[in-house]
Each structure stands twice: as structure tokens, then as C-alpha cells.
Amino acid sequence: MKIIESKSSQQTFKLGEAAGKKITRGICIALQGELGTGKTTFVQGLGKGLGVSEKYYITSPTFNIINEYPAGVFTLCHLDLYRLESADELEGIGFDDIYGDNHIIVVEWPEILKHISFEFDIEINFKFDAQYNRIISVFASGQPGSNLLSKLSL
Numbered sequence: 001m002k003i004i005e006s007k008s009s010q011q012t013f014k015l016g017e018a019a020g021k022k023i024t025r026g027i028c029i030a031l032q033g034e035l036g037t038g039k040t041t042f043v044q045g046l047g048k049g050l051g052v053s054e055k056y057y058i059t060s061p062t063f064n065i066i067n068e069y070p071a072g073v074f075t076l077c078h079l080d081l082y083r084l085e086s087a088d089e090l091e092g093i094g095f096d097d098i099y100g101d102n103h104i105i106v107v108e109w110p111e112i113l114k115h116i117s118f119e120f121d122i123e124i125n126f127k128f129d130a131q132y133n134r135i136i137s138v139f140a141s142g143q144p145g146s147n148l149l150s151k152l153s154l
Ligand SMILES: Nc1ncnc2c1ncn2[C@@H]1O[C@H](COP(=O)(O)OP(=O)(O)OP(=O)(O)O)[C@@H](O)[C@H]1O
Pocket: 006, 007, 008, 009, 010, 011, 012, 033, 034, 035, 036, 037, 038, 039, 040, 041, 042, 060, 108, 132, 133, 134
């Protein structure tokens, strides 16, 4: 586990960017935390680090649920499951079609997937501290997740 404090949205962006640069294979990342804690900000940085073209502006896919961005050999799949009520809806949103080695899957509000025991390589928890900075805790399971975690820092 690693705990990182972010004192600005730029720092959270940079953390995502650093992670994106270190990714060398498909990976699934869960982003947990209350509204406004910086999950999407992290994904914006991740997209930059992965080489997603600046013509795309990454925003929370709250309404379309899945957004996909080409990133070199990879595809960044950004999901926001906030509006989903149950795992039965996953097929309808095309979740089953995105699984593959060249996908970087990042999921905001991942609880529904956790309930069906979907395995994430990395879980990142975002919290406000008393000064409204962000405490970012990163947990890894398995080799790909642990490799990325070990390279992660601000
Ligand atoms: N240290 C910080 N890290 C991230 N964002 C910060 C930080 N400090 C301030 N902010 C601001 O907080 C907001 C975070 O919004 P963001 O959309 O990234 O959150 P989110 O976790 O994706 O929320 P939601 O659950 O609504 O999708 C932005 O307006 C950002 O500028």
C-alpha cells in the first residue's frame, strides 16, 4: 500500500500522468472516493501519460458511462458506474466487450463490479483531509498491479 498526499488538482493530475507513463500492459484500476475527490482529475493525467491526443478532453462519463480513448497500442476505457443500479446493466452498457489485453480500464464508482468479484489490479482511494487536500491510498493485488504501484510517486 502507498499513501500519497495531493495538495492541488495539478498534483493529482501529475500522479495520474506518472502512472500513465509507467503502464506497459493492460490493467484494471478502481477509483474510489466521494464526489469531487479527484478521480476524474487523475484519469485526465493518466490519459496524458498514456499519450491520449489532446484533442480529447477527458470528462466524467457520468451520462454515457463508458468513454474510450485511443492511446497508442492501448485503449483507455474510462467508466463511471455512479448511475448503474445493478450488475445486470453491465452487459447493456457494453462492459463485456471491453475486456482485453490492450485495455487500460479505469472505473469510477466501481462498487457494482466489486460485488460481482471483478478483479482489479489496483485500487485507489481518494479522501479529503481536514484542509481539503486529498489523501490518495493505493492498493495493489497481483504482479501487474504491484509493479505499477512500486513505480508510483509524485
Ligand atoms: N488535490 C486535489 N486533487 C484533485 N482535485 C482537486 C484537488 N484540489 C482541488 N481539486 C478540485 O476538485 C475537483 C475534483 O473533481 P473531479 O471531477 O476530479 O472529482 P471526481 O472524484 O471525479 O468526482 P465525481 O465523483 O463527481 O466524478 C476539481 O474541481 C479539482 O480542480
